[in-house]
Amino acid sequence: KQEVTQIPAALSVPEGENLVLNCSFTDSAIYNLQWFRQDPGKGLTSLLLIQSSQREQTSGRLNASLDKSSGRSTLYIAASQPGDSATYLCAVRPSSNYQLIWGAGTKLIIKP
Amino acid sequence: SAVISQKPSRDICQRGTSLTIQCQVDSQVTMMFWYRQQPGQSLTLIATANQGSEATYESGFVIDKFPISRPNLTFSTLTVSNMSPEDSSIYLCSVVPVRDTEAFFGQGTRLTVV
Numbered sequence: 001k002q003e004v005t006q007i008p009a010a011l012s013v014p015e016g017e018n019l020v021l022n023c024s025f026t027d028s029a030i031y032n033l034q035w036f037r038q039d040p041g042k043g044l045t046s047l048l049l050i051q052s053s054q055r056e057q058t059s060g061r062l063n064a065s066l067d068k069s070s071g072r073s074t075l076y077i078a079a080s081q082p083g084d085s086a087t088y089l090c091a092v093r094p095s096s097n098y099q100l101i102w103g104a105g106t107k108l109i110i111k112p
Numbered sequence: 113s114a115v116i117s118q119k120p121s122r123d124i125c126q127r128g129t130s131l132t133i134q135c136q137v138d139s140q141v142t143m144m145f146w147y148r149q150q151p152g153q154s155l156t157l158i159a160t161a162n163q164g165s166e167a168t169y170e171s172g173f174v175i176d177k178f179p180i181s182r183p184n185l186t187f188s189t190l191t192v193s194n195m196s197p198e199d200s201s202i203y204l205c206s207v208v209p210v211r212d213t214e215a216f217f218g219q220g221t222r223l224t225v226v
Binding site: 032091 | 143220
């Protein structure tokens with residue numbers, strides 16, 4: 001059974017720092033992995049999608065990597081800003097179906 | 113990509129009543145899902161909305177409590193029936209567009225039952 005873990009559960013850093021959020025999964029048979037952002041009480045915004053054949057994806061200050069063999073993905077945020085404060089969720093889509101398996105999220109606070 | 117309109121964005125309801133949440137997508141999608149997110153928790157899949165047939169429910173969720181309709185490839189509704197305070201959550205619609213592999217989400221419905 002696929003399980004997804006996100007570390008740390010919460011992170012508070014000063015503005016301007018580069019930071020890394022971690023996501024690990026137990027079964028390497030994945031179709032893709034997505035990183036989402038969720039603001040309090042709101043829906044989810046897709047940040048980056050990495051297909052199983054890819055190693056990384058970049059969008060602006062965000063870079064996500066995927067190491068399928070070790071069951072790990074990282075989300076790198078460069079030059080963090082207070083507007084980056086949100087909960088970041090990692091979700092894995094298994095090879096066998098469309099359902100997403102979710103991590104519990106990392107709550108990020110960027111202090112001005 | 114897909115643009116999803118989910119309504120209502122929030123509601124406060126009396127216990128024992130029902131609320132229907134709508135999810136409208138701007139393009140045809142392969143898959144539509146309904147999730148629940150309880151306070152401080154991650155997402156839990158309620159069901160997969162199947163076009164023209166009964167939804168596929170996950171363990172712990174039943175059709176009598178969460179009836180779902182999906183009359184076409186761009187629209188679905190979720191009803192939360194006979195509500196109790198324990199149903200207070202954010203309910204989210206998610207889609208996977210045709211010829212795409214990325215999942216997209218609506219802005220969610222924040223439900224409070226009093």
